[in-house]
Amino acid sequence: MNQLLAALPVDELARITPQLSYTPLRAREVLHKREAPLKRVFFPGRTLCSLVLTMEDGATSEIAVVGSEGIVGIEAALGVRVAASDATVQVAGDADAFAMTVDSFREAMESSRVFESLVRKYAETFVRVVMQSVACNARHAVDERCCRWLLQAHDRLATDELALTHDLLSTMLGVRRPTVTLVINDLVNAGIVSTTRGMVRIVNRGALEARACKCYRAVPNIYGAETDLGSKLVTGAPDL
Numbered sequence: 325m326n327q328l329l330a331a332l333p334v335d336e337l338a339r340i341t342p343q344l345s346y347t348p349l350r351a352r353e354v355l356h357k358r359e360a361p362l363k364r365v366f367f368p369g370r371t372l373c374s375l376v377l378t379m380e381d382g383a384t385s386e387i388a389v390v391g392s393e394g395i396v397g398i399e400a401a402l403g404v405r406v407a408a409s410d411a412t413v414q415v416a417g418d419a420d421a422f423a424m425t426v427d428s429f430r431e432a433m434e435s436s437r438v439f440e441s442l443v444r445k446y447a448e449t450f451v452r453v454v455m456q457s458v459a460c461n462a463r464h465a466v467d468e469r470c471c472r473w474l475l476q477a478h479d480r481l482a483t484d485e486l487a488l489t490h491d492l493l494s495t496m497l498g499v500r501r502p503t504v505t506l507v508i509n510d511l512v513n514a515g516i517v518s519t520t521r522g523m524v525r526i527v528n529r530g531a532l533e534a535r536a537c538k539c540y541r542a543v544p545n546i547y548g549a550e551t552d553l554g555s556k557l558v559t560g561a562p563d564l
Contacts, residue, residue: 325369326367326369326422327392327393327394328393328395328442328443328446329344329367332439332442336436336439339432339435339436340428340439343428343429343431343432344367344422344423345422345423346420346421347421347423348419348421349366349368349371349373349413349420349421350413351415351487352412352414353412353413354410354412356396356407356410356411358377358409359406359407361407362397362399362400362405362407362426363426364397364423364425365395365396365398365400365423365424365426366395366397366421366422367395367421367422367424368390368391368394369418369419369420369421370391370417370420370480370482371391371416371417371418371419371421371481372389372415372417372481373389373390373391373396373411373414374388374390374412374413374414375388375396375409375410376410376411376412377410385461385498386495386496386498387409387457387458388450388453388454388457389414389477389480389496391417391480392480393446393480394449394450395443395446397411400430401429401433402447403430405426415477415481415486417480417483456539456542457539460472460537460539461498465537466499466507468537469497469537470493470497470507470508471532471535471536471537471540472536472540473496473497474488474517474524474526474532475529475536475540476540478526478529484525485525486523487522487523488522488523488524489522490505490508493508511532511535514531515527515528515531516531516532516535517532
């Protein structure tokens with residue numbers, strides 16, 4: 325289940341449940357396009373969604389990933405009704421998600437201080453993550469960034485088996501496919517990951533963390549119970 329929704333008190337969750345619709349996600353599904361009107365916001369489950377900007381020459385650059393910790397369409401929290409980037413489901417995972425119209429989302433924020441507070445806490449963390457990613461992409465080596473990306477995917481999908489191709493990783497990292505192949509082969513030879521066609525398996529999480537750049541730990545770990553958002557997780561929150 326989406327962690328932000330799970331963090332709501334039972335009565336607050338029950339209040340917004342009628343505005344939520346169960347929306348299974350498919351790999352490579354486009355949730356919204358840059359500069360297109362925002363119609364819905366999404367609360368993913370164990371799914372990996374990517375926010376990407378496409379340059380004039382057709383090159384792509386990932387600016388953030390979103391999973392069960394947050395919201396796709398966070399622009400709506402600021403009253404923006406146009407998407408700032410493309411949003412695509414990269415790995416479907418358990419394929420679970422809930423969606424809410426932008427109007428319902430805004431009404432829920434206005435009517436519930438608890439919901440608004442959680443959304444704003446996530447938005448603040450999201451901005452910090454994007455800022456850290458910009459610095460990381462400019463300063464750190466591809467192998468370090470690749471390890472960071474694999475860790476982010478591992479966190480969100482909660483499985484060692486990641487449905488990732490070299491082509492996908494090259495797009496997400498903004499580098500050529502042969503570069504990704506060299507990095508992944510090095511990780512395989514070190515016994516940190518193993519690969520089959522279209523799949524990367526995390527074998528040694530600790531070693532992967534050791535090879536990742538410090539950016540992985542430089543932003544709040546919103547998956548753990550020690551964080552602001554994680555500390556509000558409600559055990560046994562009702563299914564929607």
